[in-house]
Amino acid sequence: MFKRKLYISVLMLFTLLFIAACGNESGTDGSGGNDDQFLDFITGDPEGTWAAIGTGISDRVNESLDGIEVVSKPGSGSVGNPEAVSIEKGDIGMSYNPFLLKAENGEAPFSDKMTNLRAVASLTPTVVHFIQNSDMKIDSLEELISTQTDITLGIPPEGQGSNYIGNMIFESQGIESIEDTLNDWGGDIYYGNMSNLTDAWSNRQIDSIISTLNVPGSAIEESMAASEGKLMNIGDELANVLINEQGFEPYTIPSGTYNNQEKDVETVGLSIIVFARDDVSDDVIYELTKTIYENEDYLANVHSSFENFNADNMADNLTLEVHPGAEKFYQEKGLMD
Structure with a gap:
């Protein structure tokens, strides 16, 4: 008698487990009704x-x-x-x-x-942003490259789109390695995500930042508010090369978009x-x-x-x-x- 009751109990248990399993198969979340x-x-x-x-x-x-x-x-x-x-x-x-x-x-x-x-x-x-210390005398990214200015440039790390786009910009001017070139000019490069770059900018560990952001970019707003700087033009000739040969589009960042930005800034975007x-x-x-x-x-x-x-x-x-x-x-x- 005891064995029969045990057998029936085990049979009922397996039946319940089978029903539960079938219910779970009918939906992705086990609810039995979600076939999305x-x-x-x-x-x-x-x-x-x-x-x-x-x-x-x-x-x-x-x-x-x-x-x-x-x-x-x-x-x-x-x-x-x-x-x-x-x-x-x-x-x-x-x-x-x-x-x-x-x-x-x-x-x-x-x-x-x-x-x-x-x-x-x-x-x-998404727009190319180039900011630099307010005491630097250059007026554009194009001028920075042509004058071989010795700066410490902040840029997102390899693998990120902003890094690749930054390299596309410098390569369009015949520069294969930003890091090696800046070192030759007496400068340096600093890799970091935007929060790291903002901190480095605030602490004056870097002179400039180049990145691609939607306008307005919160990281640029934070950087410009934390430490005085200038949002720079990209430069006419450089812009033309990027637009005509690399698929970029002209973009104007209106004056007043960022702190201390008194004039429109002419740059490019994708x-x-x-x-x-x-x-x-x-x-x-x-x-x-x-x-x-x-x-x-x-x-x-x-x-x-x-x-x-x-x-x-x-x-x-x-x-x-x-x-x-x-x-x-x-x-x-x-x-x-």
Whole structure:
């Protein structure tokens, strides 16, 4: 009798475990009712502008999707995101045209051709900022290079988009190594993320900072407030080379944007490009494109860099082949033939 009761108890236990297991298989979170498909939208530093923009766009587009959820996640930024999306470690991402073209062609810093990436939308520009000590007499980055000024330059570390863009700028002037060249001029280089660079600037460990940020950049605001400096022009000839040969765009930082900035500053920028893998659903990308287009005011509240965003320019400057879902939307709006 005891053995029979034990047998029945064990049988009931296994039956309950089986039912629980079956329930867990019906949803991704064990709730038994969640069959959503998740698409990862990879951005940048979790504390940075790109993460905020990606989260804002994802939250808004999810209001229009049924059975699919776009999830904003931190990513490697402009350099690392193309490969991550290409090899399915993400589905949608952010980068810049020069990096996306190099990824497509398998050019450095990429080793393999990534032919499965498609452009979705051009957003606000990330802008080259060059600040220097107020007592320095040079007026532009171009003049700093031409006069071989001995400075200690702060720049983000290797692997970050700002570092690569900084090297692109100096290479356009025939300088292969910023560090070696500054050492030859009697200067030095200081690598650090923006919080480290802000601290080094405040402590006068460095004379200048070069980085790419959306306007207004909080790190530049903090630096200019902590220690007096000058936001510098990039220089006409240097700007022309970057615009005509490297895919940059002209950008004016209006006077008063930053502390002690009394004049407009002429520099260059690169528009943030939202891109996706070619196998991401046309319907999802259509809704994503539509969401960005129809929510200018919302995006301006997500980040102030969208205050001058014009959604009618979203199809401009897309150098990759455009995703069919985005292309369909742009054609409906008359933004693309």
